[in-house]
């Protein structure tokens with residue numbers, strides 16, 4: 001029986017998960033591919049660390065040793081950083097290997113070059129693990145929505161942030177304690193700033209946008225906010241109002257451009273993301289034929305991510321003779337989406353004085369000493385935020401139900 005020889009670059013949470021899964025699911029892989037999958041080599045940084053890797057596997061910190069192996073069919077990249085993994089993958093492609101990456105920071109920056117090089121060298125690129133952990137969102141968009149025109153994508157795509165927000169709300173954990181737990185569980189990035197400041201979610205949004213719309217928002221025009229401004233007190237206040245903080249990325253077509261955002265927002269019980277808790281991710285795709293679909297599942301961690309890599313491995317091995325592997329949805333070719341109508345939205349504002357007068361703001365109600373619900377257009381809130389740097393603003397995405405605090409009667413207002 002012929003063999004698929006694989007090298008795994010990185011043996012941390014993801015690399016080790018892939019290695020273990022190739023062994024635990026060897027029979028299924030052989031049955032599906034008609035070939036045995038073997039790990040031939042593992043690339044690491046620290047040669048002194050003890051690892052549970054079979055003796056016959058080459059363990060090295062020199063990529064050249066791996067590239068010189070007599071047979072090498074596929075390289076899985078699960079290391080950190082941007083330029084070095086990019087150069088490793090370029091070399092692997094030129095050597096004639098299919099590549100699979102979990103590294104969204106690298107892939108968001110270098111996907112065009114890698115895809116072009118792969119096409120020139122007749123090899124495939126898998127990147128399912130770069131977005132949504134174990135959720136098969138890339139394949140769904142690429143394979144299952146070829147004719148639908150995607151109008152909008154929205155998602156919780158950083159497992160660490162969602163995990164921290166849930167721990168803070170459900171278990172009254174501090175931000176630091178919740179982050180530590182996310183790190184211990186293997187959810188967080190090597191530098192967790194990427195998670196909690198929104199950069200990881202930003203990279204994922206750029207990758208998603210390319211698949212959904214065939215283009216990305218202008219990177220410099222996307223405001224990126226993470227969850228570090230959200231205190232336990234704010235979470236408690238929101239809970240009293242029936243709202244929950246969720247870190248959400250969003251992208252949609254506005255005319256011929258794609259606009260994107262990365263920020264914490266407040267959602268009510270009616271929103272599909274309200275019950276998405278812990279390390280779960282969810283991605284909502286709004287397309288013209290099917291309407292709205294939401295995919296939900298574990299967004300980070302060893303085996304969910306390994307699952308995405310292994311499914312890519314099968315896809316890449318099965319389809320490497322076909323050239324259809326880089327296709328995108330029909331969106332890029334034939335988008336026709338209405339221009340966005342500017343409308344005012346509801347916001348929770350913390351730190352703004354109640355006597356702050358601005359004709360562009362409608363005060364809806366006061367929640368705490370310095371906490372208010374207001375109604376205003378996004379551009380006006382952006383302007384206010386620029387003028388009042390210490391004030392915190394969070395969008396309430398699906399309408400706001402007035403509490404009985406200040407109203408005789410309760411009524412639901414929605415956008």
Ligand SMILES: NC(=O)C1=CN([C@@H]2O[C@H](COP(=O)(O)OP(=O)(O)OC[C@H]3O[C@@H](n4cnc5c(N)ncnc54)[C@H](OP(=O)(O)O)[C@@H]3O)[C@@H](O)[C@H]2O)C=CC1
Pocket residue numbers: 009010011012013014015043044045046047049061077078079080081084102103104105129130133186187188189190299300301302305
């Ligand atoms: N953790 C997760 O849930 C997910 C992570 N990812 C992405 O997958 C990648 C790996 O993440 P994760 O496994 O969590 O990271 P870890 O920090 O757990 O592991 C990184 C591994 O890469 C090795 N490594 C790092 N730099 C180099 C280098 N320059 N040369 C050789 N080896 C190197 C490390 O070696 P050593 O062991 O010697 O230190 C380590 O084995 C990242 O890009 C991450 O963004 C994607 C989806 C989910």
Ligand SMILES: N[C@@H](CC=O)C(=O)O
Pocket residue numbers: 130132133157158159160161187188189195200299300301
């Ligand atoms: N650090 C990331 C890992 C998966 O991509 C996250 O928390 O989502």
